[in-house]
Amino acid sequence: MKFVGIDIAKGTFVAACPVQNGYQTKSCPNDAKGVKKFIGSISNADYHCVLEATGNYGTLLLYMLSEQEIAVSLVNPKQIKYFARMMMVVTKTYFVDAKLIALYGEKMQPPIYEMPTAAILFTILTDNPATDLA
Template identity: 50%
Template sequence: MTYIGIDISKDTFVVAYSPDKKSKTKTFKNTTKGIHEFIRTISKEKHHCVMEATGNYSALLVYLLSEAGITTSLENPLKVKNFARAMLSTVKTDEIDARLIALYGEKMNPAPYKLRSDAILTLKQKRTVIRQLKKQLIATRNLKGSMEALPFFDAKCKRSVEKTIAFLEKQIKDLEEDLANLACSEYKKQMDLLTSIKGIGVTLAAALIMATGGFTYFDNAKQLTRYLGLSPTYQQSGTSV
């Protein structure tokens, strides 16, 4: 299996087909067309793509690679950064980073990424939009409060602000209902079990479903607690604890 390193940015991604310093790299556009062009240059039987998790920038690439049956690993950037330090890498360019990621794959043999289901992706999108709308709602309410503290508040401006607040409140309510309904329909068993626990409502239960893929991303409770940052760590060196 040949490891391919990919360094991703918003508009493009650089591909290193080999970790060899003298090997050539190729740049593709980070679009559906550009990704399909890249996929035509590799084989699902011979290649394993490795890249850093870069949020939305890597989402389309990971999705289309997985749909094409290409083995793909999505690694924590901190792990790759620490690997670069261990290799005493001091120069940083997109091409060098891509080769370094290819070398990381070759040496570390990272586990294949499990593509999130469409339901999980939809739930996460709804949650992201809800969060942003809530931020806008808070900002607009603060604006209304600050304007009301002035000697006078222009009637037209006031109506505009109040309409915006009402619109945001309705959008948030509708999306929260959609999120809850989708979570309950796609993950009914998990939602029923979670909400049966005192203190866990629909919102928290849905968040746990999204974080764990319906509790399919982890093999045991220990892995889950470490992922959530709830597992204590023990550090001791010499006489220091």
């Protein structure tokens, strides 16, 4: 199982995927099109995505990953903050944070998130009625 760390912002998200010598990072738009493109670049059997609970910013990504049956974990941002301190990481960028979240996933093996489908779908559609999930 390969752990992908995802750092989410309002307009974009950065994903850190493990490669031979560390992590490869890429930035994607935080909309339905960007999430679909990201999901197309990973396979559901090999990857486990880990992201911080960032309110509504990660809702669409969380929903679409779950719909594609890709393992996804939602962790408390404080857990990542304290993990970063333990790893003595002082640099704070989206790319560094995504790598740190991936490393956290690898070391801590967080549980897979259980999606409350009806409630989460309602939240997505009411926050952004123009969202194209198809």
